[in-house]
Amino acid sequence: MATKNVADQTLRVLKDNKLRVTPQRHVILSYLASHHNHPSVDTIHAALSKELPNLGASTIYNTLNTFVERGLVIELQNGDGSTHYDYFGTPHYHAICTNCGKIVDVSYEGFGKDEKEFEKRTAELSGYMISGNHMEVYGLCPECQVKLGIKRP
Amino acid sequence: MATKNVADQTLRVLKDNKLRVTPQRHVILSYLASHHNHPSVDTIHAALSKELPNLGASTIYNTLNTFVERGLVIELQNGDGSTHYDYFGTPHYHAICTNCGKIVDVSYEGFGKDEKEFEKRTAELSGYMISGNHMEVYGLCPECQVKLGIKRP
DNA sequence: CATTTAATTGTACTCATTACTAATTAAGAC
DNA sequence: GTCTTAATTAGTAATGAGTACAATTAAATG
Ligand SMILES: [Mn+2]
Ligand SMILES: [Mn+2]
Ligand SMILES: [Zn+2]
Ligand SMILES: [Zn+2]
Numbered sequence: 517m518a519t520k521n522v523a524d525q526t527l528r529v530l531k532d533n534k535l536r537v538t539p540q541r542h543v544i545l546s547y548l549a550s551h552h553n554h555p556s557v558d559t560i561h562a563a564l565s566k567e568l569p570n571l572g573a574s575t576i577y578n579t580l581n582t583f584v585e586r587g588l589v590i591e592l593q594n595g596d597g598s599t600h601y602d603y604f605g606t607p608h609y610h611a612i613c614t615n616c617g618k619i620v621d622v623s624y625e626g627f628g629k630d631e632k633e634f635e636k637r638t639a640e641l642s643g644y645m646i647s648g649n650h651m652e653v654y655g656l657c658p659e660c661q662v663k664l665g666i667k668r669p
Numbered sequence: 670m671a672t673k674n675v676a677d678q679t680l681r682v683l684k685d686n687k688l689r690v691t692p693q694r695h696v697i698l699s700y701l702a703s704h705h706n707h708p709s710v711d712t713i714h715a716a717l718s719k720e721l722p723n724l725g726a727s728t729i730y731n732t733l734n735t736f737v738e739r740g741l742v743i744e745l746q747n748g749d750g751s752t753h754y755d756y757f758g759t760p761h762y763h764a765i766c767t768n769c770g771k772i773v774d775v776s777y778e779g780f781g782k783d784e785k786e787f788e789k790r791t792a793e794l795s796g797y798m799i800s801g802n803h804m805e806v807y808g809l810c811p812e813c814q815v816k817l818g819i820k821r822p
Numbered sequence: 823c824a825t826t827t828a829a830t831t832g833t834a835c836t837c838a839t840t841a842c843t844a845a846t847t848a849a850g851a852c
Numbered sequence: 853g854t855c856t857t858a859a860t861t862a863g864t865a866a867t868g869a870g871t872a873c874a875a876t877t878a879a880a881t882g
Binding site for chain 1 (some may be wrong): 833
């Protein structure tokens with residue numbers, strides 16, 4: 517079993533986290549694990565309505581809140597007024613467009629190590645017992661730079 | 670004139686940013702520059718009502734949005750449902766308590782340099798034209814560690 | 823299968839923030 | 853200092869993302 521499909525992986529994640537396996541949870545987590553679009557609740561709802569026609573918006577809110585509590589998923593804001601969600605399987609951070617709201621993943625060799633070092637230092641400086649972090653960088657995405665006619669130096 | 674008081678400093682900031690100097694803007698920016706409590710709109714409103722009894726909540730929202738657009742002030746979320754504001758005079762980042770929402774400033778010698786390096790690297794990796802960043806570290810504040818009876822390793 | 827306990831769903835509701843508009847006022851010109 | 857004008861303020865109405873609630877449905881366990 518060299519590779520596992522997303523459905524199998526997410527099933528395992530739910531079980532490992534002692535969460536009841538419902539079709540709703542399974543399909544929502546699978547959607548997040550296989551899309552890197554940082555969707556809002558509305559986006560998820562629209563995307564999954566074909567698969568689960570009766571899926572309620574409140575279920576999506578509940579489910580995502582559960583995932584966030586367990587640390588499986590993180591929340592992001594891009595200024596459009598709604599919360600965006602991200603399955604946080606591998607360490608990465610985000611670049612967020614201040615013009616169109618696009619959120620892209622960023623990482624580099626050694627990011628996980630830098631991140632741990634940063635958390636350790638912060639624990640020493642603040643006395644907080646650290647459980648996680650968000651690193652977000654803001655700016656104009658390539659498309660918006662063109663759209664706004666901005667020349668890069 | 671070795672030292673300037675906050676009122677003079679903030680007056681200068683408003684003028685440098687070509688913002689009309691109104692008592693409301695002046696007092697709100699002064700409040701933020703002299704308090705490191707990362708207040709919500711309600712907190713600001715309560716604190717300034719003595720000084721400006723007719724200060725409207727919508728004015729505070731408008732004013733803060735203006736300051737955020739100019740980059741004078743940043744927005745922070747701590748999970749309590751409201752936005753918190755921070756005068757961003759000197760480079761620092763934040764530790765946020767996942768239990769009580771307390772936000773504290775963190776910095777260290779060389780943070781400004783690290784931050785610039787991180788932005789530069791992100792620009793190269795993502796193609797974004799970077800204008801700023803938020804670094805936030807989450808965990809339990811010292812008080813909540815005690816309150817919840819948690820022993821640190 | 824029967825029992826138990828948790829999850830789902832639709833609706834009603836909350837409340838932070840924005841939209842709107844009439845009244846006020848800061849800035850600049852004279 | 854007065855005048856002009858465009859920006860700001862403040863009150864209220866409207867918006868809408870997210871939550872609370874209670875009846876229904878379904879997972880887990882043995
Ligand atoms: Mn991501
Ligand atoms: Mn701060
Ligand atoms: Zn963009
Ligand atoms: Zn705390």
